[in-house]
Amino acid sequence: MKHTLSVLVEDESGVLTRIAGLFARRGFNIDSLAVGPAEQPGISRITMGVPGDERTIEQLTKQLYKLVNILKVQDITSVPCVERELMLLKVNTTSTSRSEILEIVKIFRARVVDLAEQSLTIEITGNPGKMAAIETILSKFGIAEIARTGKIALVRESPETIKKELISNLM
Structure with missing residues:
Protein backbone atom coordinates (compact mmCIF):
# COMPACT_ATOMS: atom_id res chain seq x y z
CA MET A 1 0.00 0.00 0.00
CA ILE A 76 -1.91 11.20 6.46
CA THR A 77 -2.89 8.28 4.24
CA SER A 78 -6.19 7.56 5.99
CA VAL A 79 -6.86 11.11 7.16
CA PRO A 80 -9.20 13.35 5.14
CA CYS A 81 -6.91 15.74 3.28
CA VAL A 82 -6.58 17.86 0.19
CA GLU A 83 -4.03 16.42 -2.25
CA ARG A 84 -2.70 18.07 -5.40
CA GLU A 85 -0.04 17.51 -8.01
CA LEU A 86 1.11 19.54 -10.97
CA MET A 87 1.90 17.93 -14.31
CA LEU A 88 3.13 19.30 -17.60
CA LEU A 89 2.42 17.09 -20.63
CA LYS A 90 3.78 17.66 -24.11
CA VAL A 91 1.38 15.92 -26.48
CA ASN A 92 2.03 15.28 -30.16
CA THR A 93 -0.61 16.87 -32.32
CA THR A 94 -1.69 17.24 -35.92
CA SER A 95 -4.15 19.67 -37.44
CA THR A 96 -6.83 16.97 -37.24
CA SER A 97 -6.17 15.91 -33.63
CA ARG A 98 -5.68 19.40 -32.17
CA SER A 99 -9.39 20.15 -31.60
CA GLU A 100 -9.99 16.77 -29.92
CA ILE A 101 -7.04 17.36 -27.59
CA LEU A 102 -8.32 20.85 -26.77
CA GLU A 103 -11.73 19.37 -25.85
CA ILE A 104 -10.06 16.90 -23.49
CA VAL A 105 -8.03 19.74 -21.95
CA LYS A 106 -11.24 21.68 -21.36
CA ILE A 107 -13.03 18.71 -19.75
CA PHE A 108 -10.14 18.19 -17.31
CA ARG A 109 -9.93 21.91 -16.50
CA ALA A 110 -6.35 21.96 -17.69
CA ARG A 111 -4.71 24.68 -19.75
CA VAL A 112 -2.50 24.89 -22.76
CA VAL A 113 0.72 26.69 -21.81
CA ASP A 114 2.65 26.27 -25.06
CA LEU A 115 1.57 25.76 -28.63
CA ALA A 116 3.73 24.50 -31.47
CA GLU A 117 2.97 23.14 -34.91
CA GLN A 118 3.56 19.53 -33.87
CA SER A 119 2.73 19.64 -30.14
CA LEU A 120 0.75 21.17 -27.28
CA THR A 121 2.12 21.57 -23.76
CA ILE A 122 -0.62 21.17 -21.19
CA GLU A 123 -0.59 22.13 -17.50
CA ILE A 124 -2.89 20.26 -15.16
CA THR A 125 -3.30 20.27 -11.40
CA GLY A 126 -5.37 17.92 -9.33
CA ASN A 127 -5.32 14.71 -7.38
CA PRO A 128 -3.18 11.78 -8.54
CA GLY A 129 -6.21 10.01 -10.06
CA LYS A 130 -6.92 12.97 -12.31
CA MET A 131 -3.28 12.97 -13.45
CA ALA A 132 -3.42 9.29 -14.35
CA ALA A 133 -6.73 9.70 -16.19
CA ILE A 134 -5.64 12.54 -18.47
CA GLU A 135 -2.32 10.84 -19.15
CA THR A 136 -4.12 7.66 -20.20
CA ILE A 137 -6.56 9.50 -22.45
CA LEU A 138 -3.89 11.64 -24.12
CA SER A 139 -1.50 8.72 -24.62
CA LYS A 140 -3.33 7.72 -27.83
CA PHE A 141 -2.03 10.94 -29.44
CA GLY A 142 1.52 10.27 -28.32
CA ILE A 143 3.08 11.88 -25.27
CA ALA A 144 6.47 13.40 -26.07
CA GLU A 145 7.41 14.48 -22.54
CA ILE A 146 6.06 14.55 -18.98
CA ALA A 147 7.22 16.55 -15.98
CA ARG A 148 5.36 15.92 -12.75
CA THR A 149 5.72 17.26 -9.23
CA GLY A 150 5.32 15.11 -6.19
CA LYS A 151 2.04 15.11 -4.34
CA ILE A 152 1.46 17.84 -1.77
CA ALA A 153 -1.23 17.47 0.88
CA LEU A 154 -2.78 19.21 3.87
CA VAL A 155 -5.09 17.62 6.41
CA ARG A 156 -8.68 18.84 6.29
CA GLU A 157 -9.93 20.64 9.37
CA SER A 158 -13.72 20.83 9.16
CA PRO A 159 -16.43 18.31 8.22
CA GLU A 160 -18.13 21.05 6.16
CA THR A 161 -15.04 21.34 3.98
CA ILE A 162 -15.17 17.59 3.36
CA LYS A 163 -18.82 17.82 2.25
CA LYS A 164 -18.05 20.71 -0.12
CA GLU A 165 -15.13 18.81 -1.65
CA LEU A 166 -17.27 15.72 -2.20
CA ILE A 167 -19.95 17.80 -3.91
CA SER A 168 -17.44 19.60 -6.15
CA ASN A 169 -15.86 16.26 -7.16
CA LEU A 170 -19.26 14.95 -8.23
CA MET A 171 -19.83 17.90 -10.54
Missing part, protein backbone atom coordinates in the same frame (compact mmCIF):
# COMPACT_ATOMS: atom_id res chain seq x y z
CA LYS A 2 1.20 3.52 -0.75
CA HIS A 3 1.33 5.88 2.23
CA THR A 4 1.58 9.66 2.33
CA LEU A 5 3.87 11.09 4.98
CA SER A 6 3.88 14.77 5.90
CA VAL A 7 7.11 15.75 7.64
CA LEU A 8 7.89 19.13 9.18
CA VAL A 9 11.61 19.86 9.36
CA GLU A 10 13.89 22.70 10.37
CA ASP A 11 15.09 24.47 7.25
CA GLU A 12 18.77 23.52 7.43
CA SER A 13 21.16 22.20 4.83
CA GLY A 14 21.46 18.43 4.67
CA VAL A 15 18.03 17.58 6.13
CA LEU A 16 16.74 16.07 2.89
CA THR A 17 20.00 14.18 2.40
CA ARG A 18 19.71 12.63 5.87
CA ILE A 19 16.10 11.59 5.20
CA ALA A 20 17.00 10.09 1.80
CA GLY A 21 19.96 8.32 3.40
CA LEU A 22 17.71 6.82 6.06
CA PHE A 23 15.40 5.42 3.40
CA ALA A 24 18.29 4.13 1.28
CA ARG A 25 19.99 2.38 4.21
CA ARG A 26 16.77 0.57 5.04
CA GLY A 27 16.06 -0.36 1.41
CA PHE A 28 12.87 1.72 1.13
CA ASN A 29 11.85 3.71 -1.89
CA ILE A 30 10.28 7.16 -2.05
CA ASP A 31 7.72 7.19 -4.89
CA SER A 32 6.90 10.87 -4.67
CA LEU A 33 8.65 13.80 -3.01
CA ALA A 34 7.71 17.47 -2.66
CA VAL A 35 9.50 19.98 -0.45
CA GLY A 36 8.67 23.61 0.24
CA PRO A 37 8.41 26.26 2.92
CA ALA A 38 5.77 25.70 5.58
CA GLU A 39 3.65 28.26 7.44
CA GLN A 40 6.46 29.32 9.79
CA PRO A 41 9.74 30.87 8.65
CA GLY A 42 12.61 28.41 8.99
CA ILE A 43 10.33 25.36 8.72
CA SER A 44 9.78 23.23 5.59
CA ARG A 45 7.13 20.63 4.82
CA ILE A 46 8.19 17.45 3.04
CA THR A 47 5.41 15.35 1.54
CA MET A 48 6.46 11.83 0.57
CA GLY A 49 4.69 8.96 -1.14
CA VAL A 50 6.11 5.77 0.38
CA PRO A 51 5.14 2.16 -0.37
CA GLY A 52 4.81 -0.17 2.60
CA ASP A 53 2.52 -1.76 5.14
CA GLU A 54 1.47 -0.23 8.48
CA ARG A 55 4.35 -1.82 10.36
CA THR A 56 6.94 -0.54 7.88
CA ILE A 57 5.55 3.01 7.99
CA GLU A 58 5.49 2.93 11.80
CA GLN A 59 9.14 1.83 11.82
CA LEU A 60 10.10 4.56 9.32
CA THR A 61 8.29 7.18 11.41
CA LYS A 62 10.24 6.17 14.53
CA GLN A 63 13.49 6.28 12.58
CA LEU A 64 12.65 9.72 11.15
CA TYR A 65 12.06 11.11 14.65
CA LYS A 66 15.60 10.03 15.58
CA LEU A 67 17.05 12.36 12.96
CA VAL A 68 18.12 15.87 13.93
CA ASN A 69 15.90 18.67 12.58
CA ILE A 70 12.71 16.54 12.31
CA LEU A 71 9.86 18.33 14.09
CA LYS A 72 6.78 16.29 13.19
CA VAL A 73 6.01 13.16 11.15
CA GLN A 74 2.43 12.36 10.24
CA ASP A 75 1.03 9.49 8.15
Whole structure:
Protein backbone atom coordinates (compact mmCIF):
# COMPACT_ATOMS: atom_id res chain seq x y z
CA MET A 1 0.00 0.00 0.00
CA LYS A 2 1.20 3.52 -0.75
CA HIS A 3 1.33 5.88 2.23
CA THR A 4 1.58 9.66 2.33
CA LEU A 5 3.87 11.09 4.98
CA SER A 6 3.88 14.77 5.90
CA VAL A 7 7.11 15.75 7.64
CA LEU A 8 7.89 19.13 9.18
CA VAL A 9 11.61 19.86 9.36
CA GLU A 10 13.89 22.70 10.37
CA ASP A 11 15.09 24.47 7.25
CA GLU A 12 18.77 23.52 7.43
CA SER A 13 21.16 22.20 4.83
CA GLY A 14 21.46 18.43 4.67
CA VAL A 15 18.03 17.58 6.13
CA LEU A 16 16.74 16.07 2.89
CA THR A 17 20.00 14.18 2.40
CA ARG A 18 19.71 12.63 5.87
CA ILE A 19 16.10 11.59 5.20
CA ALA A 20 17.00 10.09 1.80
CA GLY A 21 19.96 8.32 3.40
CA LEU A 22 17.71 6.82 6.06
CA PHE A 23 15.40 5.42 3.40
CA ALA A 24 18.29 4.13 1.28
CA ARG A 25 19.99 2.38 4.21
CA ARG A 26 16.77 0.57 5.04
CA GLY A 27 16.06 -0.36 1.41
CA PHE A 28 12.87 1.72 1.13
CA ASN A 29 11.85 3.71 -1.89
CA ILE A 30 10.28 7.16 -2.05
CA ASP A 31 7.72 7.19 -4.89
CA SER A 32 6.90 10.87 -4.67
CA LEU A 33 8.65 13.80 -3.01
CA ALA A 34 7.71 17.47 -2.66
CA VAL A 35 9.50 19.98 -0.45
CA GLY A 36 8.67 23.61 0.24
CA PRO A 37 8.41 26.26 2.92
CA ALA A 38 5.77 25.70 5.58
CA GLU A 39 3.65 28.26 7.44
CA GLN A 40 6.46 29.32 9.79
CA PRO A 41 9.74 30.87 8.65
CA GLY A 42 12.61 28.41 8.99
CA ILE A 43 10.33 25.36 8.72
CA SER A 44 9.78 23.23 5.59
CA ARG A 45 7.13 20.63 4.82
CA ILE A 46 8.19 17.45 3.04
CA THR A 47 5.41 15.35 1.54
CA MET A 48 6.46 11.83 0.57
CA GLY A 49 4.69 8.96 -1.14
CA VAL A 50 6.11 5.77 0.38
CA PRO A 51 5.14 2.16 -0.37
CA GLY A 52 4.81 -0.17 2.60
CA ASP A 53 2.52 -1.76 5.14
CA GLU A 54 1.47 -0.23 8.48
CA ARG A 55 4.35 -1.82 10.36
CA THR A 56 6.94 -0.54 7.88
CA ILE A 57 5.55 3.01 7.99
CA GLU A 58 5.49 2.93 11.80
CA GLN A 59 9.14 1.83 11.82
CA LEU A 60 10.10 4.56 9.32
CA THR A 61 8.29 7.18 11.41
CA LYS A 62 10.24 6.17 14.53
CA GLN A 63 13.49 6.28 12.58
CA LEU A 64 12.65 9.72 11.15
CA TYR A 65 12.06 11.11 14.65
CA LYS A 66 15.60 10.03 15.58
CA LEU A 67 17.05 12.36 12.96
CA VAL A 68 18.12 15.87 13.93
CA ASN A 69 15.90 18.67 12.58
CA ILE A 70 12.71 16.54 12.31
CA LEU A 71 9.86 18.33 14.09
CA LYS A 72 6.78 16.29 13.19
CA VAL A 73 6.01 13.16 11.15
CA GLN A 74 2.43 12.36 10.24
CA ASP A 75 1.03 9.49 8.15
CA ILE A 76 -1.91 11.20 6.46
CA THR A 77 -2.89 8.28 4.24
CA SER A 78 -6.19 7.56 5.99
CA VAL A 79 -6.86 11.11 7.16
CA PRO A 80 -9.20 13.35 5.14
CA CYS A 81 -6.91 15.74 3.28
CA VAL A 82 -6.58 17.86 0.19
CA GLU A 83 -4.03 16.42 -2.25
CA ARG A 84 -2.70 18.07 -5.40
CA GLU A 85 -0.04 17.51 -8.01
CA LEU A 86 1.11 19.54 -10.97
CA MET A 87 1.90 17.93 -14.31
CA LEU A 88 3.13 19.30 -17.60
CA LEU A 89 2.42 17.09 -20.63
CA LYS A 90 3.78 17.66 -24.11
CA VAL A 91 1.38 15.92 -26.48
CA ASN A 92 2.03 15.28 -30.16
CA THR A 93 -0.61 16.87 -32.32
CA THR A 94 -1.69 17.24 -35.92
CA SER A 95 -4.15 19.67 -37.44
CA THR A 96 -6.83 16.97 -37.24
CA SER A 97 -6.17 15.91 -33.63
CA ARG A 98 -5.68 19.40 -32.17
CA SER A 99 -9.39 20.15 -31.60
CA GLU A 100 -9.99 16.77 -29.92
CA ILE A 101 -7.04 17.36 -27.59
CA LEU A 102 -8.32 20.85 -26.77
CA GLU A 103 -11.73 19.37 -25.85
CA ILE A 104 -10.06 16.90 -23.49
CA VAL A 105 -8.03 19.74 -21.95
CA LYS A 106 -11.24 21.68 -21.36
CA ILE A 107 -13.03 18.71 -19.75
CA PHE A 108 -10.14 18.19 -17.31
CA ARG A 109 -9.93 21.91 -16.50
CA ALA A 110 -6.35 21.96 -17.69
CA ARG A 111 -4.71 24.68 -19.75
CA VAL A 112 -2.50 24.89 -22.76
CA VAL A 113 0.72 26.69 -21.81
CA ASP A 114 2.65 26.27 -25.06
CA LEU A 115 1.57 25.76 -28.63
CA ALA A 116 3.73 24.50 -31.47
CA GLU A 117 2.97 23.14 -34.91
CA GLN A 118 3.56 19.53 -33.87
CA SER A 119 2.73 19.64 -30.14
CA LEU A 120 0.75 21.17 -27.28
CA THR A 121 2.12 21.57 -23.76
CA ILE A 122 -0.62 21.17 -21.19
CA GLU A 123 -0.59 22.13 -17.50
CA ILE A 124 -2.89 20.26 -15.16
CA THR A 125 -3.30 20.27 -11.40
CA GLY A 126 -5.37 17.92 -9.33
CA ASN A 127 -5.32 14.71 -7.38
CA PRO A 128 -3.18 11.78 -8.54
CA GLY A 129 -6.21 10.01 -10.06
CA LYS A 130 -6.92 12.97 -12.31
CA MET A 131 -3.28 12.97 -13.45
CA ALA A 132 -3.42 9.29 -14.35
CA ALA A 133 -6.73 9.70 -16.19
CA ILE A 134 -5.64 12.54 -18.47
CA GLU A 135 -2.32 10.84 -19.15
CA THR A 136 -4.12 7.66 -20.20
CA ILE A 137 -6.56 9.50 -22.45
CA LEU A 138 -3.89 11.64 -24.12
CA SER A 139 -1.50 8.72 -24.62
CA LYS A 140 -3.33 7.72 -27.83
CA PHE A 141 -2.03 10.94 -29.44
CA GLY A 142 1.52 10.27 -28.32
CA ILE A 143 3.08 11.88 -25.27
CA ALA A 144 6.47 13.40 -26.07
CA GLU A 145 7.41 14.48 -22.54
CA ILE A 146 6.06 14.55 -18.98
CA ALA A 147 7.22 16.55 -15.98
CA ARG A 148 5.36 15.92 -12.75
CA THR A 149 5.72 17.26 -9.23
CA GLY A 150 5.32 15.11 -6.19
CA LYS A 151 2.04 15.11 -4.34
CA ILE A 152 1.46 17.84 -1.77
CA ALA A 153 -1.23 17.47 0.88
CA LEU A 154 -2.78 19.21 3.87
CA VAL A 155 -5.09 17.62 6.41
CA ARG A 156 -8.68 18.84 6.29
CA GLU A 157 -9.93 20.64 9.37
CA SER A 158 -13.72 20.83 9.16
CA PRO A 159 -16.43 18.31 8.22
CA GLU A 160 -18.13 21.05 6.16
CA THR A 161 -15.04 21.34 3.98
CA ILE A 162 -15.17 17.59 3.36
CA LYS A 163 -18.82 17.82 2.25
CA LYS A 164 -18.05 20.71 -0.12
CA GLU A 165 -15.13 18.81 -1.65
CA LEU A 166 -17.27 15.72 -2.20
CA ILE A 167 -19.95 17.80 -3.91
CA SER A 168 -17.44 19.60 -6.15
CA ASN A 169 -15.86 16.26 -7.16
CA LEU A 170 -19.26 14.95 -8.23
CA MET A 171 -19.83 17.90 -10.54
